[in-house]
Amino acid sequence: MGFIRAVQGLSEALAVVLRHLFRRPVTEEYPEYKRPLPVRSRARIILTRDPDGDERCVACFLCSAVCPVTCISMAGAEREDGRRWAPWFRINFARCIFCGFCEEACPTLAIQLTPDFETCTYDILPLVAEKEDLLVDHGGKNHDYNFYRHAGVTTLGAKGTHINEAPPVDLKSNLP
Amino acid sequence: MPLWILGLIFLVIKLAAVLLVLLLGAAYLVYFERRLLGFMQVRLGPNRAGPLGLLQPLADTVKLLLKEDFVPQGADRVIFRYAPAVVAAMALLIFAVVPFGRGWTYDGKPIPLVICDLNVGVLFVIALTSISVYGVALGGWASNNKYSLLGGIRAAAQMISYEIALGLALIPVVMLAGSFSLVDITEAQTPFPFILLQPVAFVIFFISGLAEMKRIPFDLPEAENELVAGYHTEYSGMRFGLYFIGEYVSMIILGSLVAVFFLGGWRGPYLPPILWFIIKVGVSVFALIWFRATFPRLRYDQLMHFGWKVLIPLALFNIIVTGGVMLAVS
Numbered sequence: 001m002g003f004i005r006a007v008q009g010l011s012e013a014l015a016v017v018l019r020h021l022f023r024r025p026v027t028e029e030y031p032e033y034k035r036p037l038p039v040r041s042r043a044r045i046i047l048t049r050d051p052d053g054d055e056r057c058v059a060c061f062l063c064s065a066v067c068p069v070t071c072i073s074m075a076g077a078e079r080e081d082g083r084r085w086a087p088w089f090r091i092n093f094a095r096c097i098f099c100g101f102c103e104e105a106c107p108t109l110a111i112q113l114t115p116d117f118e119t120c121t122y123d124i125l126p127l128v129a130e131k132e133d134l135l136v137d138h139g140g141k142n143h144d145y146n147f148y149r150h151a152g153v154t155t156l157g158a159k160g161t162h163i164n165e166a167p168p169v170d171l172k173s174n175l176p
Numbered sequence: 177m178p179l180w181i182l183g184l185i186f187l188v189i190k191l192a193a194v195l196l197v198l199l200l201g202a203a204y205l206v207y208f209e210r211r212l213l214g215f216m217q218v219r220l221g222p223n224r225a226g227p228l229g230l231l232q233p234l235a236d237t238v239k240l241l242l243k244e245d246f247v248p249q250g251a252d253r254v255i256f257r258y259a260p261a262v263v264a265a266m267a268l269l270i271f272a273v274v275p276f277g278r279g280w281t282y283d284g285k286p287i288p289l290v291i292c293d294l295n296v297g298v299l300f301v302i303a304l305t306s307i308s309v310y311g312v313a314l315g316g317w318a319s320n321n322k323y324s325l326l327g328g329i330r331a332a333a334q335m336i337s338y339e340i341a342l343g344l345a346l347i348p349v350v351m352l353a354g355s356f357s358l359v360d361i362t363e364a365q366t367p368f369p370f371i372l373l374q375p376v377a378f379v380i381f382f383i384s385g386l387a388e389m390k391r392i393p394f395d396l397p398e399a400e401n402e403l404v405a406g407y408h409t410e411y412s413g414m415r416f417g418l419y420f421i422g423e424y425v426s427m428i429i430l431g432s433l434v435a436v437f438f439l440g441g442w443r444g445p446y447l448p449p450i451l452w453f454i455i456k457v458g459v460s461v462f463a464l465i466w467f468r469a470t471f472p473r474l475r476y477d478q479l480m481h482f483g484w485k486v487l488i489p490l491a492l493f494n495i496i497v498t499g500g501v502m503l504a505v506s
Contacts (some may be wrong), residue, residue, distance in 0.1 A: 010471075017216050017470045027220040 022049065039141060042100045043117035045091055047110055048140035054146060056110035057137065063102030063111050071095035072102060072111075079093035083148065089131040094124050108147035113141040179285070186287055193398035194291060196270055202424040209424075216469040236417075239503035243413035248320050251410070255318035257427075260408075260415045262311030262424035266304045267429055273297040274432045275359045277442050277450040289450070290359055297358040298350055302343050303466030305388055306313065309335045311422070312390075312397070316407035318357075327406030330476055331390060337483040344491035345380040348498040362441030369440035376494045378438045380487055382444050385430040387483065389423060391464055393471040394479055411504050422504075431460030 011150075028035055051125050059076030071092040078084050102111050121127065149163050160167030207222070207229065212220030223229035247256050277289035294300050310331050316328015350356055352373060353364035361370075371378045387394040398406035408419050435441055435456035444452035474482065 014466060015471045017466060020218050021212075021216045023218050025215060025220045026218055029220070029223075 021047055021048055037115035037117075039115065041117070042098045042103075042113040044097070044114050044119055045093075045102070045129075045134060046114055046136045046140055047089065047134040048112055048136060048138065048142075050108075050146040050148070051139060051144060052146060054083075054148075055085060056108045057086050057089065058084040058147070059089075059108070060084075060107065062105040062107065066105040068099060068100045068101065069095045069097055086131065089134065091129050091134060093119070093127040093129055094173035109140070109142050109145050113140075114140070182285075186282075187291070189424035190291055192290075194271060194276075195268070198268060198425055198428060199421070201428055202421050203237070205424045205427060206236065207232045208461075209468075211464045212462070212471050240414050240417040244412050245415075247364070250320040250411045252259050252318040252320075255314050255499070256410075257403075257415075259311050259315035259410065260418035260422065262314070263308050264311075264418045264425065266311065267306035267422045270301055270304050270426075270429045272433065273300050273358050274429075274436055275362050275441060276453045277448075288359065289338070293357060295355070295357045295361045296357045298346055298361075300347070301358075302339065304496060305339055305342070306336070308422075309339075311399055312407055312430070315411070315419070319407070319410035321410055324332065324407050324409045327397045327409070328395070331407055334390070334394060334397060334476075334479060334483070335388055335466075337480060338384040338487070340493050341380055341483060341487035342384040342388060343375045344488065344495065346437065347491075347495050348377045349496075351498055351502060358436050358441075362436055365440040365443060369443070371438040374438070374498070376490065380494070381437065381492050382430075382434060382460075384483075384487060386431070386464070386467065387479070389426045389430060391427070392468040393473045395473055396476050396479065416491040423451075425438060427461055427464055430459060430464070434460045 048056050049105070057074075059074055061074065061076065064070070064072040064074060071094075072087040072093075074086045076084060077087050098113065100113050103113050106112075159165075208382065210232070211221035211223075213292065221229065222232045225231040225235040247253050272291040273294050275288070275293070276288040279288045311330045313332035316324045316326075316331065319325070319328075345446075349361060351368055352370060353361040355361065355364070385390075390397055396406075398408065401495050408416055411419060432453070435453060439456045439459075441456075442449035442453040447455075493501070
């Protein structure tokens, strides 16, 4: 009868919920347990250095141009050896939306976003980060890339000795 | 010391104890409900305020007290202020006739563990549940808000419909016990509690009680996703807290009434009677929270159909059958 099936249905629902009562909760309690985030998580911004220890940022203004909320500002200058650099570099973290466009736009892999999201503060003004706050001593997510080995370099060796350059093919031989 | 002063002192002690236990119980029932609901939903409930979250009711109380206390424009100020108090007061008053333990004796004189052993206790209970309809309907009307008014009207209609089934389900209990007094009803459940003799009446009483307290599955009048918040949309701060306390006290009251009418009150083998009473109330309250975690809510027309066309005829039929069986047995 419909009544019996109705009671059965209700009892099944109640039994399911009662079973759930005795399962371990799936909640991860935040400050005591911090879930490890993937490396590509977009939080605090850093300025990285290349493997030779020099700053990667060449003050090309690409990150500042692509930023949707215009929170990046910098100045460009040239060093004595011809390499460009940024004398000052400022990110306003009160405006930053952590979208990662600057990281995608950067040609030298200088500006990168890290999974460090615990940057809450009660005052707004300390949120404006200068270059000293952003520059780190390591290569961030990529420890091998050095822009100045790939571009802006006069090739001094023979053909085929530059990075990522294949040796020339001998057109006059039959070998592949 | 004259006897009446001693009696008065004991009465005041009983009153203070009952009020304290009920109000603290209601406050911590909020905490337990949130925790239990959490575990039933495979998550943790509130566990940050104090060890295991036990100071959560205190945090809630402080939060509610610190909120802005405003009366909406165009609202009826007097009624708006007093409507929540009606609900909370009626819920607390029902406990005045509930016996929560076997009587003690002090110096040869009996101390009944009930605040007031009315010989029309059942009528008193039903009358107070009827008055608490006022609190809801007036709260909805006094808010000067269409959604609140709709919620209040629906709540009032729902409550008065299910009150009929509530009363009718209690009649076989009264027939079996032979008295309207809750103390007599508890004492009449000697070999078996009435749930074994009147299972249908128990089911009808429990469901009607659920609908009276506007608990899931009958909580459309205060459904958060249907009517904003129903009749208590415009209430904030401690007034809302008072509605809440009223609802949670009435959960405890339903548990005590179920315990007294059907589960044998404070009766039980080894443990002290008060402990049995608390256990029975606890079981009922657990069932209420369990139902809240499980069921979707009834649509309003389904709710009214169920109350009028299913529960009332069933309760009437139950009374006739009970009367017939009692006549045949005697």
